[in-house]
Amino acid sequence: MRADTSGSGARGALWPLFSLALLLVLWTGAAAWLQSDLLPGPGAVWQAFQREWQLGYLEDMLATLARVGAAFALAMSIGAALGIWLGMTPAADRLLWSWVIFFLNVPALVTIVLCYVWFGLTETAAVLAVAINKIPNVAATLREGARALSTDLAEMARLYRMPAIALLRHVVLPQLAPFFAAAARNGLALVWKIVLVVELLGRPNGVGFEIHSQFQLFDVAGIFAYALGFIAIVQAIEWLILAPWERAARRWRR
Amino acid sequence: MRADTSGSGARGALWPLFSLALLLVLWTGAAAWLQSDLLPGPGAVWQAFQREWQLGYLEDMLATLARVGAAFALAMSIGAALGIWLGMTPAADRLLWSWVIFFLNVPALVTIVLCYVWFGLTETAAVLAVAINKIPNVAATLREGARALSTDLAEMARLYRMPAIALLRHVVLPQLAPFFAAAARNGLALVWKIVLVVELLGRPNGVGFEIHSQFQLFDVAGIFAYALGFIAIVQAIEWLILAPWERAARRWRR
Amino acid sequence: MTGLMVSLAGKSFAGQAVLGHISFTLDAGERACLLGPSGIGKSTLLNLVAGFDTDYQGTITPPHGRLAMVFQSPRLLPWRTLAQNIALIPGAPDLAAARTLLAEAGLAEAADQYPEKVSLGMQRRAALCRALAVDPALILLDEPLVSLDPATAEQMRQLLRRTLDVTGATALMTTHDRREALALADRILEIGGSPATLVRDRPSPLSRAERLDPDKVETAYKALFKHPD
Amino acid sequence: MTGLMVSLAGKSFAGQAVLGHISFTLDAGERACLLGPSGIGKSTLLNLVAGFDTDYQGTITPPHGRLAMVFQSPRLLPWRTLAQNIALIPGAPDLAAARTLLAEAGLAEAADQYPEKVSLGMQRRAALCRALAVDPALILLDEPLVSLDPATAEQMRQLLRRTLDVTGATALMTTHDRREALALADRILEIGGSPATLVRDRPSPLSRAERLDPDKVETAYKALFKHPD
Amino acid sequence: LPVLKIAVLKFGTVNWLMETITANGFDTANGFTLETVPLAGGAATSVAFQSGDVDMIVKDWVWALYQRDKGVPIEFVPYSNTLGALMAREGVETICDLKGQSVGVVGGETDKSWLILQALATKDCGFDLSEETKVLTGAPPLMSQQLETGAVQAVSTYWHFAAKLRAAGMPEVMGVGEAMTQLGIDPAPPMIGFVWDADRLDADLAGAMLRAAEAGRETLSDDAAWEPLRPMMRVKSDAEFAALRDAFQAGRPGPWTQANTDAAEKLYNLLTDLGGAGFKAEAGPFTPAIFNDPTAASADAG
Numbered sequence A, B: 001m002r003a004d005t006s007g008s009g010a011r012g013a014l015w016p017l018f019s020l021a022l023l024l025v026l027w028t029g030a031a032a033w034l035q036s037d038l039l040p041g042p043g044a045v046w047q048a049f050q051r052e053w054q055l056g057y058l059e060d061m062l063a064t065l066a067r068v069g070a071a072f073a074l075a076m077s078i079g080a081a082l083g084i085w086l087g088m089t090p091a092a093d094r095l096l097w098s099w100v101i102f103f104l105n106v107p108a109l110v111t112i113v114l115c116y117v118w119f120g121l122t123e124t125a126a127v128l129a130v131a132i133n134k135i136p137n138v139a140a141t142l143r144e145g146a147r148a149l150s151t152d153l154a155e156m157a158r159l160y161r162m163p164a165i166a167l168l169r170h171v172v173l174p175q176l177a178p179f180f181a182a183a184a185r186n187g188l189a190l191v192w193k194i195v196l197v198v199e200l201l202g203r204p205n206g207v208g209f210e211i212h213s214q215f216q217l218f219d220v221a222g223i224f225a226y227a228l229g230f231i232a233i234v235q236a237i238e239w240l241i242l243a244p245w246e247r248a249a250r251r252w253r254r
Numbered sequence C, D: 001m002t003g004l005m006v007s008l009a010g011k012s013f014a015g016q017a018v019l020g021h022i023s024f025t026l027d028a029g030e031r032a033c034l035l036g037p038s039g040i041g042k043s044t045l046l047n048l049v050a051g052f053d054t055d056y057q058g059t060i061t062p063p064h065g066r067l068a069m070v071f072q073s074p075r076l077l078p079w080r081t082l083a084q085n086i087a088l089i090p091g092a093p094d095l096a097a098a099r100t101l102l103a104e105a106g107l108a109e110a111a112d113q114y115p116e117k118v119s120l121g122m123q124r125r126a127a128l129c130r131a132l133a134v135d136p137a138l139i140l141l142d143e144p145l146v147s148l149d150p151a152t153a154e155q156m157r158q159l160l161r162r163t164l165d166v167t168g169a170t171a172l173m174t175t176h177d178r179r180e181a182l183a184l185a186d187r188i189l190e191i192g193g194s195p196a197t198l199v200r201d202r203p204s205p206l207s208r209a210e211r212l213d214p215d216k217v218e219t220a221y222k223a224l225f226k227h228p229d
Numbered sequence E: 001l002p003v004l005k006i007a008v009l010k011f012g013t014v015n016w017l018m019e020t021i022t023a024n025g026f027d028t029a030n031g032f033t034l035e036t037v038p039l040a041g042g043a044a045t046s047v048a049f050q051s052g053d054v055d056m057i058v059k060d061w062v063w064a065l066y067q068r069d070k071g072v073p074i075e076f077v078p079y080s081n082t083l084g085a086l087m088a089r090e091g092v093e094t095i096c097d098l099k100g101q102s103v104g105v106v107g108g109e110t111d112k113s114w115l116i117l118q119a120l121a122t123k124d125c126g127f128d129l130s131e132e133t134k135v136l137t138g139a140p141p142l143m144s145q146q147l148e149t150g151a152v153q154a155v156s157t158y159w160h161f162a163a164k165l166r167a168a169g170m171p172e173v174m175g176v177g178e179a180m181t182q183l184g185i186d187p188a189p190p191m192i193g194f195v196w197d198a199d200r201l202d203a204d205l206a207g208a209m210l211r212a213a214e215a216g217r218e219t220l221s222d223d224a225a226w227e228p229l230r231p232m233m234r235v236k237s238d239a240e241f242a243a244l245r246d247a248f249q250a251g252r253p254g255p256w257t258q259a260n261t262d263a264a265e266k267l268y269n270l271l272t273d274l275g276g277a278g279f280k281a282e283a284g285p286f287t288p289a290i291f292n293d294p295t296a297a298s299a300d301a302g
């Protein structure tokens, strides 16, 4: 009933490669069949990539990654703390849950623009805008996790007077692992997407800036070159960091 | 250790009202203190609302709600089915999980533009673009839930030869309730945010279109008038539908 | 027709052998008790018979027809009431009949309560009722009467005997209570050693009628289990 | 100094009275057994003493110092090994000492295994070790020796006695096994009725030394619990 | 030297002019340092302006009127005369041929160019464009692509997208300037210009910028000056390059005259009639005050 994401060890590591190769084949086939600028094949994207590489691809990607990283770290830590607190404290939940729902549904444009006009067109404003967008999502996910915590284990921890830190580390967080995994994966994707908008609205560099410029020129191959670059990095994070972490975190299951 | 979202019955229903009223007071205070067009107070927003109401606020809101509703229904059903399948079927997970990660990180702009150019500037294209953006998020959340399903109960269901439908209804879905709740809340917010972009890029009406027009004029009060309208609807959904449903779904807990 | 054929050559977890050679055959309708120290592999063996785990050497042939099992922990669905937990099983009777069955187990008032809101002993009784409700060909019972006071345990033993008489199901059951084994089983299997093998396979000295008398059970207990184990 | 003072006037769940008047006082170091049919309210009473639930009438005064409890289900952290489950409790000894303690309970090889990968009886023993590890002033035991074979149960009883002797902790324990009650307790409390009240409160006829002899226990069992209950 | 910051689209036409100015040192020659902030979208430039991070952007005067109405002392000086155009596929010769066709509109259904084309159709062809055509709205690049694939028969779009379409061989039905003239708004007033907040930007510095811009435009009227810009224009073909260059050169504005002000007011009234409440909500009341070119004054003084 449960998936052991990949087979054991080295053999398991081949699956994502195979799976992505299959996707590549499908894409190549579809592109060759359509013969349209609107679905460029791998060749065209590779050319666009090389062209953009000359024009500062790396700098843009690094600028974006820095923003994504900072905003992700900020949103995950604050959002998780908020969500767990609300999930475990009925009084706080009654008072603040409406607020989270509120900020969850504030359009990204509004937060971004307000951050920019209040804090100026700075990196801080950009990262802050993304984090503010993302915090309610993380909080909403982890609140659900905290509300589903085992009462049995909570009572056990209380009886044995476990201090807050130990409670969090040994009792709460392991139960929240699936919620963290969901929040982290969705979070990274969402942060990246909002960073693109943030860059579009007020940064002179970054992948979002480039993608939108490519869009103005309607150069789909160029857009793909940037999008695929980031996706490659996320895939690497997934298979080199998240998947092994999850395997370790699930070792105790029978 | 667990929150009973609201007190019992009628008294509990007052909490969100109180909480939102408090937010309103804070907002009024901040607006009065800042005295800036960039943080309009409730009065200014109310005026903007009345002005926009004359100009077809309701039609725009209804158009957007229809898109949000359709895309949400599509994304939740397909995404949940996909996520549960991947979470419960290791073979499918090995083959397709990379793909989900892939599509999870495709920038919204790319999907939206490709949908529009392939399917034309139609409602179908718009709803499809939003759904495609959201499906991987729902799938990623529910996959985590499905991977954390109880082996004990799965074995029990297998021994007693529960048919697939009954298994889903009595064993799987109740365990996934917190993941569904997280996916639904985040999903609604995300769908709404993407609909705004979709409307901006290729629809002649809707809140996204209007917000962008207000944005060109930098009329923050106008933007708030639209954003708050949607948030009010989401709050109503939360307190009239989701909260009672959750209370019922948690009745069995001690 | 045989009720269960076990011919196990070995079962290991992550390279660690837990079960060795264990072979026995139960006739249809036969009731066997499996004894053995804690952690020896009794539940593991029942799991193999139930078909949860196919990673073992040997063959296990359960009878045709339905299987039922009382797990060592109740494994009720916490989000369904006790009666629902029975009624939703394929082959089990409807809600009203489930309530009647629960009433026979002294759970009349708790029938519409959620599992987490009743005592563990009550959950265990409900789980036993669930297994008895489906008219199985083979019923596996992993310490079914644990956590029950003597009176309730006796009540449950009677319910179990009655159902087995009516359905003619084969039963394989584990327990640590030798008196209970004598009060229920036609045959007593003992496993031991590492990896565990079948160290003793004895028919009960008591007939089904004799077993109903506590004094006879006590006498047989002294005769069979005198040695300090 | 008293070990535990219970003066309960009533406890109900959702308007349904479960416990009525129950008053008793345990001296420091006294060991009491609580008997009563399944579902009567024994666990509920222990939960009140543990302080998990403050919604009751009456007063309950536990002694100063640490509390420990063996729950009716093991309540181990599934993502920590058995030894870690002990060592991470405040006041418990370190990992190495936890392994030694587990070895005394026959769990030497399983000390670094995760709970879901050992048998339920082994989990229960680990949970008992955890409670014994913290040097408590009051220890609550909810059917601690259930699901154990006679030999292992005897081994655990000895471990329990030894620890209580050393620490001088007060103990309140539930069981359905009257022989076990006689083998361990200074005092036997029985609750019954609906809502449940204290129907009998008897000192054990056996001294602590006498209890170690199975034959004396058997004799006392016949004397005290002759009537069919 | 004082610094003047201006936000531009990285691949937009304003950036070409700014590049020419800095490359030729027209900024320092006029006593200031020009700093361009390249951004990716039109919305981004207004955010930059509102947040106070830049002193000047390029916008249309209807927007300037709206800001004036809100009390912001916005000044407007034309940047270019170029206006959008109605581009079409083969078979659409005049605006009257649009009847029953699907038409792409950039900027939404209250877009100024589209309102003007509607007025012209009512006058010349006797039907209401918005009623008799199937209108699709969307982002400009998307619209160009829709026209090229034939999903729409015509598009009303911005001038540089029109120029690219022209280069791709799409016929132009008419420019919006031409449409204005036919509606009696003559000369067709420039729509976009440099805007700044008089409270924030010193008039002398603004004047220096405008002189530098004029010098840049002067330079760019020579085709040879365009070659260095070519890489940053990201053109797909020589034809596209030429089309963009030619359109830019043709749009070089003269000084703002009273005739311009009159035409602008006429246009404003027309748009108010056509666009109804929706348009009025996006524009303040008309005031000629925004067209006072501070450079003209300082030129008189000097």
Ligand SMILES: Nc1ncnc2c1ncn2[C@@H]1O[C@H](COP(=O)(O)OP(=O)(O)OP(=O)(O)O)[C@@H](O)[C@H]1O
Binding pocket: B254, C110, C116, C117, C118, C119, C120, C121, C122, C147, C148, D013, D014, D018, D036, D037, D038, D039, D040, D041, D042, D043, D044, D045, D072
């Ligand atoms: N959370 C709860 N909500 C409602 N009723 C409850 C709850 N917890 C226990 N009860 C009821 O209280 C009664 C006593 O339960 P308790 O668990 O204390 O029994 P017990 O004596 O420990 O039984 P056992 O020997 O089976 O463990 C039961 O009838 C049970 O249904």
Ligand SMILES: Nc1ncnc2c1ncn2[C@@H]1O[C@H](COP(=O)(O)OP(=O)(O)OP(=O)(O)O)[C@@H](O)[C@H]1O
Binding pocket: A254, C013, C014, C018, C036, C037, C038, C039, C040, C041, C042, C043, C044, C045, C072, D110, D116, D117, D118, D119, D120, D121, D122, D147
């Ligand atoms: N999933 C698993 N992974 C590794 N080892 C396991 C697993 N399940 C059981 N074991 C080991 O197999 C042995 C037998 O376990 P089992 O649960 O069958 O014992 P048991 O005889 O039922 O004991 P009890 O009477 O305590 O229930 C134990 O030593 C246990 O550690």
Ligand SMILES: [Mg+2]
Binding pocket: C042, C043, C044, C072, C142, D119, D120, D121
């Ligand atoms: Mg077992």
Ligand SMILES: [Mg+2]
Binding pocket: C119, C120, C121, D042, D043, D044, D072, D142
């Ligand atoms: Mg109990």
